Amino acid sequence: MSLRYMxxxxxxxxxxxxxxxxLVDYGPxxxxxxxxxxxxMGTYKELIEEHPMCSGCWMxxxxxxxxxxxxxxxxxxxxxxxxxxxxxxxxxxxxFIYGNYGDQNAMASGITRAFRxxxxxxxxxxxxxxxxxxxxxxxxxxxxxxxFRRERFTTIMLDNEVYGNTGxxxxxxxxxxxxxxxxxxxxxxGKMPAMQLAITAGCVYVVKMSxxxxxxxxxxxxxxxxxxxxxxxxFLHVYTSCNIEYSIPTNDxxxxxxxxxxxxxxxxxxxxxxxxxxxxQIESKNKREVS
Amino acid sequence: MSLNKTLVSMEYLLKEAPREKxxxxxxxxxxxxxxxxxxxxxxxxxxxxxxxxxHLVGDIYAQGHIKEYYRAEEExxxxxxxxxxxxxxxxxxxxxxxxxxxxxxxxxxxxxxHRVPCVxxxxxxxxxxxxxxxPDNIEMAYLLHSGVVLLHAENQQDTFDMxxxxxxxxxxxxxxxxxxxxxxxxxxxxxxxxxDMTSEELAFNEPDPYAAPVPAMDxxxxxARIQRDAPVQKSNFMSYLIHSVWQQEIWDSNKRAxxxxxxxxxxxxxVQNPDADVFVxxxxxxxxxxxxxxxxxxxxxxxxxxxxxxAIRPFPKEEIRAALKNAKKVIIPExxxxxWLATEVKAAIPNSGIVVDxxxxxxxxxxxxxxxxEQVYMALGMKSETLQA
Numbered sequence: 001m002s003l004r005y006m007x008x009x010x011x012x013x014x015x016x017x018x019x020x021x022x023l024v025d026y027g028p029x030x031x032x033x034x035x036x037x038x039x040x041m042g043t044y045k046e047l048i049e050e051h052p053m054c055s056g057c058w059m060x061x062x063x064x065x066x067x068x069x070x071x072x073x074x075x076x077x078x079x080x081x082x083x084x085x086x087x088x089x090x091x092x093x094x095x096f097i098y099g100n101y102g103d104q105n106a107m108a109s110g111i112t113r114a115f116r117x118x119x120x121x122x123x124x125x126x127x128x129x130x131x132x133x134x135x136x137x138x139x140x141x142x143x144x145x146x147x148f149r150r151e152r153f154t155t156i157m158l159d160n161e162v163y164g165n166t167g168x169x170x171x172x173x174x175x176x177x178x179x180x181x182x183x184x185x186x187x188x189x190g191k192m193p194a195m196q197l198a199i200t201a202g203c204v205y206v207v208k209m210s211x212x213x214x215x216x217x218x219x220x221x222x223x224x225x226x227x228x229x230x231x232x233x234x235f236l237h238v239y240t241s242c243n244i245e246y247s248i249p250t251n252d253x254x255x256x257x258x259x260x261x262x263x264x265x266x267x268x269x270x271x272x273x274x275x276x277x278x279x280x281q282i283e284s285k286n287k288r289e290v291s
Numbered sequence: 292m293s294l295n296k297t298l299v300s301m302e303y304l305l306k307e308a309p310r311e312k313x314x315x316x317x318x319x320x321x322x323x324x325x326x327x328x329x330x331x332x333x334x335x336x337x338x339x340x341x342x343x344x345x346h347l348v349g350d351i352y353a354q355g356h357i358k359e360y361y362r363a364e365e366e367x368x369x370x371x372x373x374x375x376x377x378x379x380x381x382x383x384x385x386x387x388x389x390x391x392x393x394x395x396x397x398x399x400x401x402x403x404x405h406r407v408p409c410v411x412x413x414x415x416x417x418x419x420x421x422x423x424x425x426p427d428n429i430e431m432a433y434l435l436h437s438g439v440v441l442l443h444a445e446n447q448q449d450t451f452d453m454x455x456x457x458x459x460x461x462x463x464x465x466x467x468x469x470x471x472x473x474x475x476x477x478x479x480x481x482x483x484x485x486x487d488m489t490s491e492e493l494a495f496n497e498p499d500p501y502a503a504p505v506p507a508m509d510x511x512x513x514x515a516r517i518q519r520d521a522p523v524q525k526s527n528f529m530s531y532l533i534h535s536v537w538q539q540e541i542w543d544s545n546k547r548a549x550x551x552x553x554x555x556x557x558x559x560x561x562v563q564n565p566d567a568d569v570f571v572x573x574x575x576x577x578x579x580x581x582x583x584x585x586x587x588x589x590x591x592x593x594x595x596x597x598x599x600x601x602a603i604r605p606f607p608k609e610e611i612r613a614a615l616k617n618a619k620k621v622i623i624p625e626x627x628x629x630x631w632l633a634t635e636v637k638a639a640i641p642n643s644g645i646v647v648d649x650x651x652x653x654x655x656x657x658x659x660x661x662x663x664x665e666q667v668y669m670a671l672g673m674k675s676e677t678l679q680a
Contacts (some may be wrong), residue, residue: 005512076510095508099374103374104368106368113359113361114331118381118509120378225547
């Protein structure tokens with residue numbers, strides 16, 4: 001039903017907004033990933049195009065990768081919280097729930113369980129996308145407990161190491177010593193070990209990365225979504241710099257992301273044996289999928 | 292697990308189905324109502340005195356009356372998960388008490404605007420310092436401005452009937468906001484009373500997410516939510532406008548719940564001795580004591596009437612105004628220090644000077660009928676033996 005529900009009746013089609021009709025006709029809905037996906041960005045109607053993010057925003061770039069990587073966009077729901085990310089996420093042509101502060105993983109727990117009650121034989125992908133503050137500070141308890149409960153959905157943390165949307169305050173993911181608002185003399189403790197926390201709490205697939213390679217980034221997103229369907233919680237910890245609060249000139253944003261890749265956002269991938277087996281199955285079925 | 296229940300309308304369940312008398316606690320009464328409501332999912336988090344309710348709901352889940360149940364991390368997690376599950380179009384129940392209600396309040400006040408249909412049990416207790424677990428219903432004051440429909444149960448029977456009715460009211464197309472059923476912790480939850488209950492083989496019709504006025508966010512119900520704009524999140528005229536019309540609709544929805552309170556519960560107020568000079572008006576557990584004061588007054592042949600308020604939101608302003616039209620005094624006993632019910636009544640009537648503030652007990656004290664009678668004697672210009680002593 002999910003694909004059909006968005007396709008307008010032919011006589012009604014001409015009354016619908018152009019943007020909607022184009023999404024149905026030229027969007028990624030119901031198409032093979034190899035014909036759309038990140039490799040073909042720019043050649044089809046993407047789920048997200050315009051957004052109100054700052055010029056040079058690395059987070060907006062990564063959010064575009066998320067939406068271009070969805071295995072099943074017509075059956076996906078995203079959940080977010082306050083923060084810059086939601087300004088772009090809410091512009092995507094995928095149902096988005098904007099909850100209360102930091103409650104995205106609690107909401108996702110409720111909705112995934114309810115989906116499985118109503119559609120026991122179907123996969124409805126639920127992805128929470130929030131910033132470092134939303135995931136690791138205000139939403140910490142709900143993030144962690146969803147993982148401990150083995151809730152089957154994907155958690156993506158857009159880590160810009162600062163509260164960007166509220167004006168540049170220290171977060172739990174800021175570096176020790178960072179001088180930010182609310183840490184006028186420098187942060188007194190280090191970055192929270194999000195990846196280790198996720199592994200300890202029972203995530204079956206965890207990646208930490210700076211997304212400088214779109215194919216690599218897309219592969220991690222898809223793996224995280226596939227594993228969450230049947231195996232358990234999955235977590236992506238992704239560097240998405242705030243070029244405003246960290247004063248990174250727009251032209252240097254990519255260079256900064258490359259630097260991070262050599263440092264604290266060096267690529268790390270963790271998976272359980274079950275997840276490894278699952279990926280081998282999925283990726284052998286479709287060789288073109290492996291990048 | 293299929294229990295082969297016969298599914299019936301709420302109208303039949305509440306008004307026509309045969310009933311049998313049981314002697315049970317208020318917590319049992321609430322859980323027994325949940326058992327008969329075809330609930331899909333319940334989410335629990337412990338707090339005294341609510342815990343008893345969600346223990347029992349857990350038991351009925353284990354017996355197969357509910358499809359999904361889990362213990363959440365804390366109340367904000369509970370109330371947020373309810374909001375998430377509601378998007379998937381399932382019938383939901385949770386319950387909390389005092390500090391738990393306040394901890395979950397950020398999510399709860401967003402439920403109406405998110406058009407979350409669900410039933411929330413509120414088993415009241417102290418919230419302020421010095422903290423205690425004792426019954427005091429000050430927490431209900433925090434719900435008055437949330438947009439949630441709020442019913443207040445006097446006893447175990449009310450708890451059963453109101454909880455059942457709440458499941459029907461919350462899903463009405465012209466309501467579709469949450470319904471909270473409050474009653475006093477311990478006094479009602481842990482004490483037994485007689486409850487006329489329907490057979491557990493009868494259950495309320497299952498919810499139909501495709502009939503909902505706000506389609507479930509399940510990627511199944513047109514119109515497809517692939518819109519690309521979220522103007523509410525911007526600071527501009529559209530944002531102000533959308534928020535304002537949306538909240539107007541929430542409060543209109545709240546008002547529209549009134550006709551269903553008439554349909555299922557016989558109306559938002561109960562009036563005894565309508566021609567009396569002095570009234571005792573109360574809600575919840577205080578209404579049980581006020582009812583008793585009314586009985587004393589009848590025995591003493593005093594001109595005293597009784598008004599029980601069942602619905603706190605929507606608040607029955609017109610009904611109360613009409614009932615108090617010729618009253619010379621109205622005494623409002625309450626189980627909290629601020630007197631939120633007295634404030635509501637004063638705002639509803641043109642002659643608020645007739646309101647006697649109290650008697651009020653708080654911190655979990657009982658409300659002796661004698662305290663109410665003293666106010667009755669004073670209101671009637673009689674001498675009070677207690678006050679004289």
